[in-house]
Amino acid sequence: MRTQVGIIGAGPAGLLLSHLLARAGIDSVVLEARSRDYVERRVRAGVLEHPTVELLREVGLAERLDREGMPHDGISLRFDGGDHRIDFADLVGRGITVYGQQEVVKDLIAARLRDGGDLRFEVSDVTLDGLADAPVIGFTDADGQRQELRCDAVAGCDGFHGISRGTFEPQMFDREYPYAWLGILAKAAPTQHELAYANHPRGFALYSMRSPEITRLYLQVPPDTDAGAWSDARIWDELGVRLAADGFTLNEGPLIEKSVTGMRSVVAEPMRHGRLFLAGDAAHIVPPTGAKGMNLAIADVRVLAEALTDYLRRGDESGVDAYSDTCLRRVWRAEHFSWWMTSMLHVSPDTDPFARRLQLSQLHYTVTSRAAATSLAENYVGLPHGENR
Ligand code: FAS
Ligand code: PHB
Numbered sequence: 451m452r453t454q455v456g457i458i459g460a461g462p463a464g465l466l467l468s469h470l471l472a473r474a475g476i477d478s479v480v481l482e483a484r485s486r487d488y489v490e491r492r493v494r495a496g497v498l499e500h501p502t503v504e505l506l507r508e509v510g511l512a513e514r515l516d517r518e519g520m521p522h523d524g525i526s527l528r529f530d531g532g533d534h535r536i537d538f539a540d541l542v543g544r545g546i547t548v549y550g551q552q553e554v555v556k557d558l559i560a561a562r563l564r565d566g567g568d569l570r571f572e573v574s575d576v577t578l579d580g581l582a583d584a585p586v587i588g589f590t591d592a593d594g595q596r597q598e599l600r601c602d603a604v605a606g607c608d609g610f611h612g613i614s615r616g617t618f619e620p621q622m623f624d625r626e627y628p629y630a631w632l633g634i635l636a637k638a639a640p641t642q643h644e645l646a647y648a649n650h651p652r653g654f655a656l657y658s659m660r661s662p663e664i665t666r667l668y669l670q671v672p673p674d675t676d677a678g679a680w681s682d683a684r685i686w687d688e689l690g691v692r693l694a695a696d697g698f699t700l701n702e703g704p705l706i707e708k709s710v711t712g713m714r715s716v717v718a719e720p721m722r723h724g725r726l727f728l729a730g731d732a733a734h735i736v737p738p739t740g741a742k743g744m745n746l747a748i749a750d751v752r753v754l755a756e757a758l759t760d761y762l763r764r765g766d767e768s769g770v771d772a773y774s775d776t777c778l779r780r781v782w783r784a785e786h787f788s789w790w791m792t793s794m795l796h797v798s799p800d801t802d803p804f805a806r807r808l809q810l811s812q813l814h815y816t817v818t819s820r821a822a823a824t825s826l827a828e829n830y831v832g833l834p835h836g837e838n839r
Contacts, residue, residue, distance in 0.1 A: 453479045453568070454762050456587045456601040458576060458614055460489050460569060462551060463730030463747040464607030465558035466511075468567055470755035473509060476762055479568040479599055481589055483608075486559060486571045493635060493707050495551040496658055496666055497645075497741035499832025500544045502748050511557055519549035520643075520659070525830065527795075527817055528648040530810065533695040534817035535644075541820070541827040548645075550660050551744050578604060578617050581724040602725065603758055603770075607751070609731040610716070617726060620718035625789065627713035627737060628798045629653070630675055631668045634685060638665045638703030647739075647795055648692050649813060654739075654796045655692035657700075665701065668738075670796055677710045713737040713792065715785050720774035721750075727773060729754050734781050739795060740788035745832060750777050752835055780833070787829040 455471055457464045460482035468478045482489060498506075498519070506512040523539035538545045562569055570591060577588035587599040606614025631654075640659040648655040654670035667689055671680070686702045693700060716735045721728040730747030753776050757769030794812050801809070816822045 451479070451597055451599045452601070453477045453599060454602050455479075455605055455758060456585060456599050456603070457481065457605045457607055458587070459607035459609055459612060459730075459732070460484075460555075460559070460571070461607060461609055461730065461747065462554055462558070462744050463732070463751050464605065465555065465562060466748055467605055467607060467729065467751040467755055468562055468569075469511065469558060469565075470509060470751060471758065472562075472565055472567060474755065474759040474763070476759055477568075478605075479570065479601075480562070481573045481576060481587065481599070482569065482571045483573060483576070484571065486569075489571075490552060490556050490559065492552055492555075493550070493633075493709070495738070495741065495744040496548055496660060497745075498547045498549050498554070499741075499745040500546060501832045501835045502745050503547050505748065505752055505835065506554075511561055514553070514557055515547065515549050518553070518661070519547040520661075522546050522548060522644050525645045525647060527813060528646055528693065528695050529650075529813045531695070533646070533698070536817070536823050536826055536830075538827045538831050541824045542831055544831050546741075546831055548659060554744070576608075576613055578614065578726065581617060581726045583725065585725045602762055604726045605751075605754060605758075606726055606728040606732045607730050607747075610735050612732050614726060615718055615728055615732050618723035620720060620723070623715075623717040623719070625715040626673075627715075627792060627796070628673060628800060629670045629796055630673045630713055631656075631711045631738065632671045632675060632677060632680055632685070633666070633668045633707070633709055633711060634705050635660065635707035636665045636667065636703045636705050637663065638701040639663055640665050641699050641701050646693060646695070646698075647791075649795045649797065649809065650692040651797060652688070652692055655689055656739075657693055664706075665703070671710065673712065675710050677708045680708070711738065715789055717778070717781060717785060719778060721777055722770070722774045727754055727758075727770070729777075733777070734785065736785055736788035737792040738788075739791040740784065740830065742784040742788050746781060746784050749780050749835055753777055783829070783833065
């Protein structure tokens with residue numbers, strides 16, 4: 451088999467890259483370990499940054515997003531019994547859209563299949579060779595046949611637990627947090643329009659949603675928590691305590707998903723090795739407090755698609771040579787913002803009294819200073835693509 455770009459992974463990064471390359475006339479093949487049904491049902495991110503929505507519109511992928519997505523002009527921070535709104539529209543003139551990652555993935559797969567894209571699901575034993583100058587991807591296809599895919603470049607979009615990052619030895623930057631998130635999806639109508647992030651002495655909680663019928667909620671739990679150890683009743687009780695605010699009520703309902711997600715900050719530098727380019731979670735992960743994970747993956751592949759197009763169509767290597775540094779500026783900005791939101795909002799076992807006072811001071815300053823609120827707002831809604839500070 452031969453193509454111009456071999457893409458490993460059919461998450462948001464791999465699928466959007468394939469779509470963007472196709473728009474530029476570049477052929478690609480996407481190799482995915484899981485089934486189509488699995489990747490389309492995987493519950494993950496929920497918030498699309500403003501630049502993400504703009505890009506999806508620009509490239510013809512926002513028809514259902516514009517119909518079913520929920521535009522939000524702010525969030526609120528809850529602490530010390532108060533609820534404080536951060537008004538994105540007033541502060542930075544733009545907002546976010548709540549639209550589940552699995553919906554983005556469904557739209558991307560539908561678009562690629564509609565356009566004749568080559569997506570191979572349920573592949574296994576993927577190997578990478580010849581990354582210096584003539585990449586060859588080995589894999590066993592869904593029918594058990596061993597295949598070889600020769601290509602001009604490989605995009606490692608295979609997530610944090612994929613194989614592509616392990617083919618070289620990038621410098622790893624890593625920060626573990628002493629807590630995790632227990633996330634639930636509930637068949638319960640949201641009782642308020644916007645997201646609420648709560649810093650409560652018993653721990654962090656997040657109020658989000660997926661549709662007028664589905665609420666998305668998270669609770670900070672110890673890092674080694676087994677989701678099964680939390681009964682539905684215990685989850686609702688704890689959410690009610692941590693999210694309490696004047697006038698706020700919480701609709702309960704049957705849980706349709708319950709899982710624990712670890713909290714880590716990781717960056718691999720560089721994001722390129724010869725003809726291999728890492729994008730998305732394969733290169734970096736962030737704690738979900740800043741709602742950056744999927745948005746960073748999308749920002750990476752916007753840069754990568756342009757760089758590979760310049761290289762493969764015009765022999766211009768400036769984009770691929772600058773790829774890693776260009777992406778890492780945005781990655782580190784998102785890493786810092788995600789670490790900052792996480793540190794400000796979570797009370798961990800080692801949050802000593804001094805650190806607790808610092809947290810409360812930071813929260814109070816953020817909701818009373820226009821300058822501080824503007825800084826949160828511009829990072830949360832997403833810095834414009836290309837303005838990688
Ligand atoms: P992905 O992990 O989405 O996709 C990688 C793909 O590669 C997967 O489909 C995988 O099956 C495939 N793959 C792996 N190894 C392979 C191999 N050897 N061969 C072929 N295919 C292979 N972000 C947020 O912003 N908010 C959240 O609330 C949030 N919650 C999350 C919860 C969980 C449990 C996880 C794991 C992540 C969460 N994230 C969240 C982050 C998440 O949204 C990622 O940032 C996003 O999926 C990144 O997209 P990709 O880089 O495409 O990686
Ligand atoms: C979600 O709706 O899943 C969500 C929202 C905001 C976050 C993380 C997750 O920071």
